[in-house]
Amino acid sequence: MKNSQRIEGMDFNLTEKQKNIQSIARKFSYEEIAPVALERDKISDWEKRMPWDLTEKASKLGLRQLPYPEKYGGLNGDVVSCCLAGEELAVGDLGFAVNLDQTWKLAHILEKVDPHVRDPWLKKLCEEPRFLAAIPMTEPDCGSDHQGYYDDVSIALNTFAHKKNGKWIINGQKRYISNGPVASLYVVAARTDKNKNLREGLSGFLVPRETKGISIGEVNEKIGQRLSMNSEIFFNNVEIPEDHIILGEGSMFEIRGNLLSMGKPEAAATALGVGRAAFEHALSHAQERVQGGKVIGKHQAIEMMLADMAMNLDIARNYILKTAWAVDNQKPYDYTQGWKCKIFASEAAFECARLGVEIFGGAGIMQSSPMEKYLRDASTFLHSDGTNQLLRLRIGKTYFENLVSRF
Numbered sequence: 448m449k450n451s452q453r454i455e456g457m458d459f460n461l462t463e464k465q466k467n468i469q470s471i472a473r474k475f476s477y478e479e480i481a482p483v484a485l486e487r488d489k490i491s492d493w494e495k496r497m498p499w500d501l502t503e504k505a506s507k508l509g510l511r512q513l514p515y516p517e518k519y520g521g522l523n524g525d526v527v528s529c530c531l532a533g534e535e536l537a538v539g540d541l542g543f544a545v546n547l548d549q550t551w552k553l554a555h556i557l558e559k560v561d562p563h564v565r566d567p568w569l570k571k572l573c574e575e576p577r578f579l580a581a582i583p584m585t586e587p588d589c590g591s592d593h594q595g596y597y598d599d600v601s602i603a604l605n606t607f608a609h610k611k612n613g614k615w616i617i618n619g620q621k622r623y624i625s626n627g628p629v630a631s632l633y634v635v636a637a638r639t640d641k642n643k644n645l646r647e648g649l650s651g652f653l654v655p656r657e658t659k660g661i662s663i664g665e666v667n668e669k670i671g672q673r674l675s676m677n678s679e680i681f682f683n684n685v686e687i688p689e690d691h692i693i694l695g696e697g698s699m700f701e702i703r704g705n706l707l708s709m710g711k712p713e714a715a716a717t718a719l720g721v722g723r724a725a726f727e728h729a730l731s732h733a734q735e736r737v738q739g740g741k742v743i744g745k746h747q748a749i750e751m752m753l754a755d756m757a758m759n760l761d762i763a764r765n766y767i768l769k770t771a772w773a774v775d776n777q778k779p780y781d782y783t784q785g786w787k788c789k790i791f792a793s794e795a796a797f798e799c800a801r802l803g804v805e806i807f808g809g810a811g812i813m814q815s816s817p818m819e820k821y822l823r824d825a826s827t828f829l830h831s832d833g834t835n836q837l838l839r840l841r842i843g844k845t846y847f848e849n850l851v852s853r854f
């Protein structure tokens with residue numbers, strides 16, 4: 448991993464394919480997602496709120512299955528393409544973008560799975576227009592503790608898997624899981640050795656949703672990402688085939704630390720999208736609202752807020768795309784870049800939403816305005832995909848242990 452931050456001739460031009468994917472996602476977002484997002488957000492019944500209609504439309508456009516192979520019906524999009532599309536979709540609605548991003552993350556994992564297990568799943572995923580994925584790791588007594596900063600045998604990750612008659616049997620409980628109640632396939636983290644710490648004793652399993660013994664508990668009512676359904680999941684003697692363990696016993700840290708870290712710029716791009724939505728709305732409001740004898744955008748206080756928003760969004764986008772490019776082109780990829788992207792983009796988006804609320808004045812607080820929704824949505828990303836505190840700690844530790852180059 449040392450010296451992996453070097454840049455080996457980065458090309459800032461997007462390919463025709465990347466531009467095309469960006470423009471499909473942008474059109475879909477502005478024409479189909481944004482016009483319904485605010486009303487959909489307010490629906491209290493989660494089953495009615497779930498945007499299956501948009502999911503099916505995204506499938507027709509190839510966006511749901513964006514990173515998957517063309518031979519199964521995907522677009523074979525690289526990480527740069529997923530970031531471009533993720534930003535556009537999140538301008539329309541962050542929760543909807545998260546639903547697809549959780550499904551894209553699986554691509555980084557499936558790449559490493561044995562073809563005889565992987566290929567039937569790839570086919571199903573691409574063909575079924577409502578196929579979404581989820582990654583259940585968090586449990587009631589284990590949130591930050593599964594992030595890899597702290598590790599000890601006593602950590603209360605209490606989902607266990609043991610082998611019986613050639614099958615894995617999984618028992619346990621997960622919570623706060625994005626796509627929990629709606630996914631067709633889970634990547635479940637379960638301990639395979641109670642006497643080992645997580646680094647050595649935590650394993651990852653591909654678990655089909657329809658398997659007997661799986662049930663959905665509480666579907667959480669969140670302040671943001673309300674078009675993304677998030678729930679508890681219970682596993683009660685869930686039997687899965689022996690070959691559905693990913694990369695063998697004790698590999699969940701490799702899956703989380705390396706494979707899922709490749710998806711971090713994609714998650715960061717969705718956070719960026721909600722910041723951009725706040726900026727775009729704040730800008731048009733500043734161009735129309737008249738106070739003090741002129742449009743408020745001509746008051747320097749407002750101009751400065753708009754400048755700060757634009758500057759932070761530009762920095763976030765550049766860093767996300769640089770990181771995405773590194774994932775696509777540079778081996779080994781310095782995974783701290785993905786963590787940094789997520790921290791920076793989520794904090795920039797939250798600040799944009801906060802400034803957007805100020806630029807809207809009283810209207811920013813009202814539920815009839817999109818701005819209060821952006822603030823709620825942006826707040827979720829400070830926390831999901833690993834809290835920014837824990838990501839900072841992991842970055843610091845990686846440097847401290849001299850695992851990456853400082854320059």
Ligand SMILES: Cc1cc2nc3c(=O)[nH]c(=O)nc-3n(C[C@H](O)[C@H](O)[C@H](O)COP(=O)(O)OP(=O)(O)OC[C@H]3O[C@@H](n4cnc5c(N)ncnc54)[C@H](O)[C@@H]3O)c2cc1C
Binds near residue numbers: 591596
């Ligand atoms: C919208 C959303 C979507 C999510 N989706 C998923 C999902 O799909 N799959 C999944 O598995 N999980 C998911 N999560 C769960 C998420 O990963 C956890 O909420 C997160 O890891 C924090 O765990 P916790 O909530 O238990 O908080 P805690 O771990 O209790 O943390 C509370 C506070 O203490 C801080 N803290 C904890 N430990 C330390 C430490 N060692 N040093 C310093 N500070 C510390 C944290 O940063 C935080 O500020 C999601 C959460 C949200 C909000």
